[in-house]
Amino acid sequence: MEKEFDVDYRCYCGVHYVLKTSWTDENPSRRFLGCSNYRDGNGCNYFDWIDPPIPNRKKSTFLSLLRRNESSEVRLHRIENKWEFVEGEIQMLHADIDRLEVERHSFEENLRNLEQKYKFIVYVLIAVVCYSVGRSIVS
Template identity: 85%
Template sequence: MEKEFDGDCRCYYGVHCVLKTSWTDENPGRMFLGCPNYRDGGGCNYFDWIDPPISNRKKSTFFSLLRRNESSEVRQHRIENKLEFVEGEMHMLRADVDRLEVERQSLEENLRTL
């Protein structure tokens, strides 16, 4: 996440800082101010944390919730794939039923003529 900071923070080049969120293992979800040109390689490396350090307990909880969310997404994807497979099977079975119905009608017609 990156957005312009509302305050009067400026980097070493005098450019308004941007508010960013860290997603590193050491500082997940922790916000900081930085030079807007950092990613372009032309930034001045200005950096200032907004949030206080994160306790190990909060980090553990954060990553546990992240894993739980990811596993839910994986389960949802697996269920969606199974649903597509079952729908395909149902389509093929309906086609078989239609074919068998036509064959049954043909056999009944032959039986009547005999």
């Protein structure tokens, strides 16, 4: 039998009591009314259960499901942490790729410069050889 709690009731302090839910092993998901000043240490300790006690079989089943849910949440949290780590690694790899692209462009530019210098040296050598061969023929 549920109690009526939509009426303007107040606890012994004169403040409105609040609807809370117990998450203890003894009373999982069981609702109760309590003094809103309880956590401050100034409350009157008003307390009244709304829900009837939970039968042991239902309680153990509920606790088992609750623990399984908590276990799933822990696994999900671990997966989310791993995902964040992987995303960070991906960002670092993208930064490395960008840096390597800049280096590649620099190496390509250096290679083009070296090829031009090589061609220039080859042309100079050909000219020197032609000049030397031409002089030796004329003399």
